[in-house]
Amino acid sequence: MSHTHVPEQPLGRLSASWRHCVGTGRLNLALRADHRESLALVRREIGFRYVRGHGLLSDDMGVHRVSGGRVRYSWTYLDQVFDHFLELGVKPFVELGFMPTALASGEETVFWWKGNITPPRSHDEWAALVRALLAHLVDRYGVDEVRTWPIEVWNEPNLVNFWKDADQEAYFRLYETTARVVKDVDADLQVGGPAISPGSDGWWEPFAEFVARRDVPVDFVSRHAYTSGPAQHVPFGTYQTLTAPGALLDQFDAPRKHLAGTALAGLPVHITEFNTSYRPDNPIHDTAYNAAYLAPVLAGGGDLVDSFSYWTFCDVFEEENVPTSLFHGGFGLLAHRQVRKPTYHLYAFMARMGPHVLARGEDHLVCRDDDGRVTVLAWQPVGGTGGPDAPERHDVRLSVPVPGSRAFVRRERVNEHDGNAFAAWRELGRPRSPSARQLDVLRDCSRPAVEHSARAVVDGRVTLDLALSRHEVTFAEVLPVRPEEHEGLDDRRLLGVSDDRLVAAHER
Structure with a gap:
């Protein structure tokens, strides 16, 4: 006892970094009723302030269109998604990816919905796309609002699953092109990266050296954190070992340690994804054990980082195809149809703690x-x-x-x-x-x-x-x-x- x-x-004030941001699946899913009802619920009962998702530039958002050799940028779906976020009082944490097919240099994809993971065939065309996107956001929502939206360049480029060959040099080039366009649109827009996954801390020193040597803008740094071992597949599911919860906090602390003494020391650190397992079909996510495991992380993570974003707020999520059962090991705090999981209650309890x-x-x-x-x-x-x-x-x-x-x-x-x-x-x-x-x-x-x-x-x-x-x-x-x-x-x-x-x- x-x-x-x-x-x-x-002893001090309770940090709000635990609910600064939350993850979702690809942004196209935010057009669905179940997703929207779930986001409204977590906003009301937990109070998340930002939401981050993949696929902003993927084909199913229809942003980059080509017809008869002409390029047109379409904001039809993007506006519906971001308008809804803001109506609920949630801001976008903007992740730039994946590559539109018509702009891609190759055919390699990730996930059931085939997000293209290759570099742009033309960095000038990529720069034009990013410029047009940000100009539209500024025009629609106002520059003061968009300045509060962090802009993260890509997702886990250190993994071959998410960036062709995990080519570090190619990512650095993409980051530089993107960051310079962001600042050219407005010098006070926030841009950062490299959004790397666990086990790739060797990226920090080269990234810091590259941006310092070439004077590339960086307003924040980001990484992900998971504590699960290799996947042990069963039909329609996965089991994995877990290290102790303290390993998550060690991962949170890693960027500051690796960047100490570099030009990036002291920058805000955002953990833009974290959970126990990195698999969307691991039953651990549905359990009371998951909530007990993450409780000390929510209680102590604010001492280490500026935000840590639970991946994800609901099970409207299709990376490994459409789920075959209500409970299927999905990442969500909520199962489909707003059924609350034990980890949801951990977050709801935290939202009721005093300051x-x-x-x-x-x-x-x-x-x-x-x-x-x-x-x-x-x-x-x-x-x-x-x-x-x-x-x-x-x-x-x-x-x-x-x-x-x-x-x-x-x-x-x-x-x-x-x-x-x-x-x-x-x-x-x-x-x-x-x-x-x-x-x-x-x-x-x-x-x-x-x-x-x-x-x-x-x-x-x-x-x-x-x-x-x-x-x-x-x-x-x-x-x-x-x-x-x-x-x-x-x-x-x-x-x-x-x-x-x-x-x-x-x-x-």
Whole structure:
């Protein structure tokens, strides 16, 4: 059991970097109703500020069109997507890619939807496309707005899957061409990269040396973070080993360490993708274990980077073809049809934490509001594949400061049973395409379990004994109570109330 005496004085403010951005699939999916309804939900309940997705320039967005030897830029779909984002209060984190077929130098593609991964056949034509895109965005949304949108050049060019031959020199040329066009459109637009995947830290020094030597603009740096091992494929799914959660935080910290002493030292660092597994068909994403695993990452990641973007907010996602089942190991915080997964609740709990950090430990985060409300996020620590099996119970005891003489304690639980639609889906027989009734059942079962009680404040404190079940993430809030008198009311006279518990609660 951990036992923490929480101090009254804050350690600082809770960083908002955990919800600065969230990922999605290719941007064409944002034209679909399920995607739009899911984005509206996560915006309302979690408050993500930016959304990043692939395929802005891919053929299914129709941006780069050629007919009769003439080039025309079409913004029809792009405007619908970005208009919707902004209507919801979410800004685009712009990823420039993949290559339009008519502008591509080769035929190599990635994903079921065939995003072209080759360099442009003409850098002048690429520059013209980027210039036209940014000029349109500035004209439609205003330069002050677009200046707040980070512009990231490509996605994981260090992998042959995403950039032909993982050609570093070719990527640097693309980055330079793009960055110079961005700044030519407006010097205050933000541009950055190299958006590399885990395991390629050898890119940092060459990238820093290249942009410094050629005086290429860089406003931020970006990379991705995952902790899963090689894919072990089964029909319509994948299993992988996981390293410990601390490995994600080590990956977050890597850019600053590698860039120390270079011309890029001190730049903002954005983790533009992170999760446990990098596969969109790994069932780990649907589990309570995933939420417990990521809890310390959300609690501590803000100390290391300016943002870290969960990949992704919903399962409207088709990299490995169209999913064949409601639960299929998708990246999303939400399954299709807005069914909340356990990791969704982790994010929703974080969104309700107070702004002032009072304490942080290996299994808890404690914050406070200005009005005295204390909020607690607690979780059972897990250690990845190599760690010990999580026990059936984990105890957290916290003594928290509360003003006044009485308090109201409310707690929500998500674990292997409570708040776990994936568990309910398995109990329902794993229906691939649930009926309307089954969807209602799954949504009901996805709600966290709730309990509440009245507490006496003793010496300015309330003690919370939180018994967490296996793989649990729990949220508790302690609200100061200011009793109001209601003359003539006596709960002891209520029919069915005969024990001393209500009297005790009334007197506490």
